[in-house]
Amino acid sequence: MFATTLFGCFSLTLFSLACACEDFLYQTVPRRFFELLLLLELGFYLWRLFFVRATVPTELLLSLCLSLPLLAFSLLSREALGLGDALFLLCFGLGAGFHRLLFLLTAGFLSAALLSLFLLCRRFGRPKKAGTERIPLLPFFLLPALFCLFAPGKVLS
Numbered sequence: 001m002f003a004t005t006l007f008g009c010f011s012l013t014l015f016s017l018a019c020a021c022e023d024f025l026y027q028t029v030p031r032r033f034f035e036l037l038l039l040l041e042l043g044f045y046l047w048r049l050f051f052v053r054a055t056v057p058t059e060l061l062l063s064l065c066l067s068l069p070l071l072a073f074s075l076l077s078r079e080a081l082g083l084g085d086a087l088f089l090l091c092f093g094l095g096a097g098f099h100r101l102l103f104l105l106t107a108g109f110l111s112a113a114l115l116s117l118f119l120l121c122r123r124f125g126r127p128k129k130a131g132t133e134r135i136p137l138l139p140f141f142l143l144p145a146l147f148c149l150f151a152p153g154k155v156l157s
Contacts, residue, residue: 001059002044002095009149011040012095016145019088023138029084037091063093063101085137092145100148107144112137 002008015037022029048054067090074086093101116135 001057001097002041003097003100003149005044008040008044008095011037012092012149013146015091016088016142016149019084020138020142023084023136027134027136029088029138031087034084034087034091037095041091041094057097059097059099060094062098063096064090066098066101066105067093082137085141088138088141092141096145096148104141104144104148107147108137108141111143112140115140 003012015033018033019029022033045056045060049056067086070081070089071083071086074081074083089101089105092104096104112135119133119135
């Protein structure tokens with residue numbers, strides 16, 4: 001996988017930090033981030049396929065099976081899950097693999113749900129328009145992403 005190389009781990013770390021900061025500060029992530037990482041990952045897998053004669057990892061196909069429906073959901077639901085969030089999950093899944101993506105999704109959505117529940121309980125009794133507040137999701141994916149990238153190999157496989 002792309003994340004098992006030093007360059008890949010470094011690239012995914014910078015990508016995760018940049019996306020989380022942009023999403024937190026501006027609630028949008030520039031598409032150039034995704035394009036750059038997708039090109040790096042595509043180049044890595046093509047190099048492995050043609051020059052190293054390695055096969056396509058099953059992890060890669062499984063992560064596509066998990067992240068492409070999320071991307072379709074984002075596009076079809078008028079971004080109930082933001083497009084940047086879905087593209088981040090696609091890029092991270094292609095680089096890190098299925099097991100790490102699954103851990104990232106579970107830990108990220110769980111932490112976002114807990115904060116949302118706390119915020120909902122805190123404003124209980126105060127009238128506000130429903131759906132006026134948006135919480136950026138990528139900052140909740142940052143810590144699980146960094147854990148996935150720097151955890152020992154046997155922890156998440």
